[in-house]
Amino acid sequence: RDSRSRNGRCRPAPRGSLRTPLKQAGGSQRVLADRQPGCQPLATPPKLGGALPAEPWTPTANLKVLISAASPEIRSRERSRGLQGARSCQVRPGRPPPYEHLSGDEHEKSQPSRKEKSLGLLCLKFLARYPDYPSAAENNYICLDEVAEELNVERRRIYSIVNVLESLHMVSRLAKNRYIWHGQHNLAKTLQTLKKVGEENKYTEKIQMIKKREYEHEFDLDGKGNEEVARSFVSNEHSEMCFVELPGIEFCAASVNSRKDKSLRVMSQKFVMLLLVSAPYIVSLEVAAKILIGENQLEDLDKSKFKTKIRRLYDIANVLSSLELIKKVHVTEERGRKPAFKWTGPEVPPNTHGITSAPSISHISESITSKEQCSKNLFPSRVKQNFTRHPSLTKLVKSIENDRRKIQSAPTSPVKINTNEHLSVYTSEMSQLAAIPQYQLEEPPKSEDMKNNLSGSVLEHSLPWPEAALKANIHTAATLPKPLLTQPLGALPPSRQSASTVIKPQPHSGASYAIYLHPSEAQAVTAYNPSFMFQPLPCANVTGIKSINPKALSEMTSKEGDNCTAAADPGKTMAAKERPVMESESSSNRCLKRSWALQEKSGKGNVILKKNLFFSYTFGLNVYFLFQTFFPSGYLIPLTQCTYHSNKAALPNRERGGLCSLQHTVTHSSPAAGAIPEMTSELKAVNIPAFHITSLNIMLSPTSIAAAPVLSNSHLSSSNTSSVPNSSSSLLNFTLQHVGLIPAGVQVSTNPVLQHIPIPSKPESVNHSSENMTLQEEKPTVLKEPPEPQTMTENLFHTPGGPNTVPLLSANAGGTDTISQGTSYIPQRKLEVSEN
């Protein structure tokens, strides 16, 4: 046939003519034929090409597999049974199913339909094997051969899936035949990056151009439209975009590096970019194909190339659909109904470069590609500083991040395992909190105060509760972005007083908080302040959550969403506006239904689900920020609010069970009646070790939680580059002391590594993890992976690692990678869960 250029090169061998006759023998028939005779399952088939292992060809068995693979609920149930268990109903390697020997009839009858062999379904099966949020303890390695064998497909098919997953950094290649599964740990970051790159690549404009051209084409107005499109494509010369990598997830194996710009991966990324930058989050297949082709060569939009592109896009789309990141829809235009895809994945907050730490950006750009042009274009240094945070906090975060990076980049194992991928687990709730659209604030904080004296500002502004509460102003409220990753923090709105029996009232504090920490973090606190008492709290609903039917829950969620008041939730109000021409949309499902934005998908627990967290503009973010910095997985919970939320706690646990709801955990008698109850965010569910630190009262009100470090751009400008080496440590100490977390004499080293102050007994997490990383290739341990859900409940009442552990108040702070989304960000779309 035609030997068209492939990736700019000429393809010499037309093999079409030779192949055609072979067709009939293809597919499962061949498989069956091969399998007929001995049926000896090959122990380690070098390749899948020829003899395939057994597969349940019985209709029912096959159906079971397919159904279970297709149904998210079953999937999650499987997962909750454990990772390996998920496979139990599927094909086991090396063990032929009993129905191996079937007559030809039965085989024919049971021949799976084309649909059953679809890439999407296969992808579901593939995904079912791995948790969304793998922990380091698990075996996260993917052996292509094995997978192909177990799923009974050619390896080629697995490649397709893996390639798309790679594009999202959900897997990365370790070595030949070997991949590592990251799950969704990196997803938010990846999407963020992709969106950014998409924006910078002017995809939005390109889409418009294509559409415009189409339109003009229709009226034979050709010519100028073409030129415009061409211009728009030429405008960024580098249009040959490279694979977008994340720091820490670079291609490790050299063999892959040479192909890192190859099509499916890159195409997939581009496709996602398109989706993310397109206004209604919908891109038609055609437009996507054209853009993906046309990027470098608009002219020869030859037909077959287009077709090929479409085919590939289908491949990609199938995988993305399985990931529930997109959903097929149809757009109706003048010319009729056209297939399109709609982004249904997590919302990707607008790119606000200001909040992303500089190191992060440079790191990314360095690792993107060797072509600096590419990186330059992908990650321009110009910074839109729509969001900002207090300079000192920026420094703090930077140093923490740096440190984290250092720790993480320690040599690991012979295999080039890049452990950095786990970093993004620790997302930047902090930064999310810290950033508030500037114009939302009625009175921007004094820059000098903020810049020079963090602790001072804490002191100065430490208002008693009621006063602080009065300062709350609904108009200055900002919406907390829905956390995308595992550890969204929770902070509940204020109430006036504590009536909790477990909280020791403190004179200087107007409100009592329950602080929830990871056991490891709790240790840190106790070690410094033995007077703290940890009180295991009853975790009333440990099992309840598990039993919640995902469906029901999804309903709950959507209902809840529908009921949310417009005033309290700008995002949803906006969502309702969006109304693209779509046929498969149900107008009733306006609100966020999907688990993405919420934390249902997080198998990790440690989660407070918050849909919207409103803040008011006052001062105290610094304290909160610090809290979150050093207790990234901890929560401040105003006790008086707990019951208010408790009845709403619900969490579909799609993952492996063990989630524990916070509901009813904290008992108190206050009628609450916080100053701004309507603004109360919804505590959906929590899975945390229920340590209750008594005697800990932080002079911190929820109203003070958020908005402080919002500075004007000019305020920020001076802070980004300057560095204050030890500010983090002293700040921390001051704050912790001030707040009563540590006694006055104690100094806490912010970061042993950064400051080159070796601490005798290093935090266990660091120590162990580095050891593990070197010793155990199979289970690279990361700094502080959230505990397994299963073990969470066990951990509730004891602290792992013993009482002598020296606290570490560093290194694991939430990063700065996630960008905040304030009220200014209004979702222009709705998310849906329609199963098509």
Place this chain on the structure above:
DNA sequence: CCGTCCCGCCATGCT
């Protein structure tokens, strides 16, 4: 008929 996309050939680039 047409939208999808399975399937597997075979190019490519290691090892």
Place this chain on the structure above:
DNA sequence: AGCATGGCGGGACGG
């Protein structure tokens, strides 16, 4: 040479 990847498009399937 052998193997791992994955580009690619024919043509089958399903509606």
